[in-house]
Amino acid sequence: MATPRTRGAARAAAALAAGVLAVSLTACGGDDDGGDEDKSGGTGGTGTTVTLPRLDGESLEVAAVWTGTEQANFKKVLAEFEKRTGAKVTFVPAQDPIINFLGSKIAGGAPPDVAMLPQPGAIKQAVERNWAKPLGAGAQAELAKNYSPGWQDIGKVDGKQYGVYYKAANKSLIWYNTQVFENAGAAEPKTWDELLTTARTVYDSGVTPFSVGGADGWTLTDWFENVYLSQAGPEKYDQLAKHEIKWTDPSVKEALTTLAEIWGKKDYVAGGASGALQTEFPASVTQTFTGGDQPKAGMVYEGDFVQVNIGETKAKVGTDAKVFPFPAVGDAPPVVSGGDAAVILRDSEAAQALATFLASPDAARVQAKLGGYLSPNKSVPDSAYPNEVQREMAKALIDAGDDFRFDMSDQAPQAFGGTPGKGEWKALQDFLKNPEDVAGTQAKLEADAAAAYGN
Template sequence: MRRTSRIIRIRGAAALAAGVLAVSLTACGGGGDDDSGGDDEDKGTGDTGTTVTLPKLDGETLEVAAVWTGAEQANFKKVLAEFEKRTGAKVTFVPAQDPIINFLGSKVAGGAPPDVAMLPQPGAIKQAVDKGWAKPLGADAVKELGENYSRGWQDIGTIDGKQYGVYYKAANKSLIWYNAQVFENAGAAEPKTWDELLTAAQTVYDSGVTPFSVGGADGWTLTDWFENVYLSQAGPEKYDQLARHEIKWTDPSVKEALTTLAGIWGKKDYVATGALGTDFPTSVTQTFTGGDQPKAGMVYEGDFAQVNIGETKAKVGTDAKVFPFPAVGDTAPVVSGGDAAVILDDSEAAQALATFLASPDAAEIHAKLGGFLSPNKNVDPSTYPNEVQRKIAEALVASGDDFRFDMSDQAPQAFGGTPGKGEWKALQDFLKNPGDIAGTQAKLEADAAAAYGN
């Protein structure tokens, strides 16, 4: 039986990109407030003018599992600390490993699942529901979602008519960050089309700097590259069909996208050395360290790259600038991702945490720390720490349901979300050998057919 993933149907893929392009991202200043936001309890939030009501939970304990590490984990812990302050509950963060479904399976089998898990894929939510692990959200959390989220973001966390997921964290995965000094020295201009991107890359290369940093050790970064190229080149309808495996990975449209990618990945000296051994955080930091002679001039990834940029001396908006992923076809791609809070051990405390995470209160604490994007439409934009992040957030909210969700995140975990397997491994092999397009397609199709069961 074919497994069908949830997907948002949209009117036009260009709307969010147009919203981002409508502002001068690169002219915006950096800087920000590192306050944890713990004093936000009495502050009005967004358009609601109130804070979320939470029960007193003195003596209650909760475990929250997520794959987040580094600054991302540290910032989320500040949100959890505010929940503790307001309720009296004690919350423990449990570091999880990818794929998180396997991690949760071992916890369930051992009789000690976390109370709440942050799941990065709609496919993972579906699996958690199918396995009987996930519990539906209660009335308070559903009410909070209805007040603060567009229908599209609610639907992604809905399975068989019941709400299971709170999409607490979103991502705009259609951005390319660049070292401003490198571009200035080279005389490179921000591109709006793929051909212009290749021109900028050659200009940077001619100046003596490798154009691209790629975090190939983390296979998900490679799926994101593919999805942006594919969405723009093949179009939304084909994207939806491939996401549901209604067309095969041997389709000519996939060949065309891989051929386009090979124009960068297969170009001698266009990708910083050791890409397959470079994890995502390093791919970002090595682009913004080394003065005007970094290991690369550009790095592709979402708005969350700001967390890693923040670990360098570069300032977002001045030293580190950004442009939307260029149009490969008729329109620029708009790919979004996100992490949803899902309850595994139903309790008053777990439901209260889900309700809190669905509120503007929680999101605003995290937003001011940087590297975070919320789909919550009632988050006050002024809480974002710099103009770049603010405009990206405003464009996401303004787009409503007008986006495509990350394709690999919609796939069964075995194909789209497991290190060393499926799409991650096939694209890592392709990065190593960009000339093997037919072999890559055959491997992708074989793995997809096995994972989808068709």
């Protein structure tokens, strides 16, 4: 029998699915402003809702793993903070796993003031190592005003608030090249079986169905999590995320076997397994939307942030590039969320002010209008986003409230869920290479998980 939380998750999944399905059919191009003015105050849609102290002469360092357009857009948020406070903020490029990067900085006596941590597991590790500092009253007040309890809770450790989830992601989306679909006569699928049919239709038209950025192991964990959540259900998902059940559980076998229906299908992945394992995430997107109606692949799975990389091509979101929800493998389509949280490592008035700013709608509005970004901040108006695709995604995210599941690998210790060449990333890369070895993959996942979780 479904529990209230299970039923809530199913309702949220349906709401998100309906929203994205609607927008995939009706969205305009990526430069559409919808004629919808942001009436939240200020100029350029930034507005002012939070009071910040003057910090003339103060300096801050903010570390994150963001690169390219994502980094450039976040720097504009930091520039707004500088303008409002007089502080000088320097962006510090970090490497994955960010916990290891921060450890080396701290050991050298030069930690950044604030770090953007992409995993709840990383926040927990930072607290356990006495690196992270609790948020002050200002940031907590903004969180209480602007965030649902669920988004506040994933930034807490032992009931104390350490993280501000500045950035969110809907990781349950598949993007497709509309010319490819039109030429093939392919339809947007709603179930896994329909996805396999769509893939076959695209393949028969002469285009490889899927582009997979297998060089980045996190894309593969996201594939697994969507299949597992929909197929095994929310309760099993939560148990596996906490390692309360083993990776040798039959539910994991079932999910891997399902994944192999795509990963193990000859010529369904651009470049084959070896090519996918050499393809980084940005290239997996751009190769889907370059080459007109003969790209390297017709579809690419990943979250809403794919729009940033589509923007690097000539394709327009809503016309050349459309999106549908990750199809239902079980009773309901999955809704997997991710995000990045600001965590203070060097406590100061300036660091607390930046955390307060990032918890306010003011910061989010700056980046929202630039595209490729979603905020879990419910005080950010839909009109802050630059096109109908993003407005619908943002609305669906907020409307879902606390009925979502956070990225499973991001909840794990970084040694298992967030380290290149190790743990879940490496095991799934090996599985992409040899999708017949379900049992061996399960055994490796369980051994690595047991070591990382300490059980």
